[in-house]
Amino acid sequence: MNRHVVVREIERADPDVIAALGEQGTATVHEAIGARGFAGPELRPIQHGVRLAGSAVTVSSHPGDNLMVHAAVEVCRPGDVLVVTSTAPSTHGGFGELLATSLLARGVRALVTDAGVRDTAELRDLGFAVWSQHVSVQGTVKATPGSVNVPVVLGHQPVAPGDVVCADDDGVVIVARHEAAWALERARERVVREEASRSRLAAGELGLDFYGLRAKLDELGVEYR
16 A cells, blocks of 8 residues: 555535634633643744634645645645644745645635745735744755645644644644534533633632632642731
8 A cells, every 4th residue: 555645535524613613712622622632832823813723634744845735735625724744843934825825726724834834924915824833934845755634743733634723823723523513512611601700800809719729729838928
């Protein structure tokens, strides 16, 4: 069996569930599913104020080579997020304005990569959202095979094709496709609880009191003087 494949068809979560997850924010989703799914603080947005979610189309690529990114464009669908990983650390700027233009034509929402991007001003002007580990003018070659729509690891987080990628200014959180509806339910419940807490804090109550933290301070031997 060939080690390198391009899988054309993948299963995706319900589009309405994906869209609703994108509205919740990554911090809420992360906490709601048991503090899981965070792809790590190294992945940072090149833009500000963008909050979204989409289905992962995954790419496993050779460091310094963006051949498989070009191959992935063909299998993307509207609403997808392209997740590009390298098989070894790479700081190369293997993604820029031209690839973003191609992905926008197919309705792709964003790119998430553990490598680098370039043309950041142009990407922002295009309205194409990016979360990357590096920004670099150093280009790439198109010479080495890899795979599209296979399981990958982004940071320390496994990502399967079709998983839901949630991203905003706080970072990137991955929700397993089969958990998407459950994650949305939990996230909405958390929003309700936080709104109640916010109202109490705004009214002047202290978190020390309604979270029961005074007893914890006492248990830990913290003294007031």
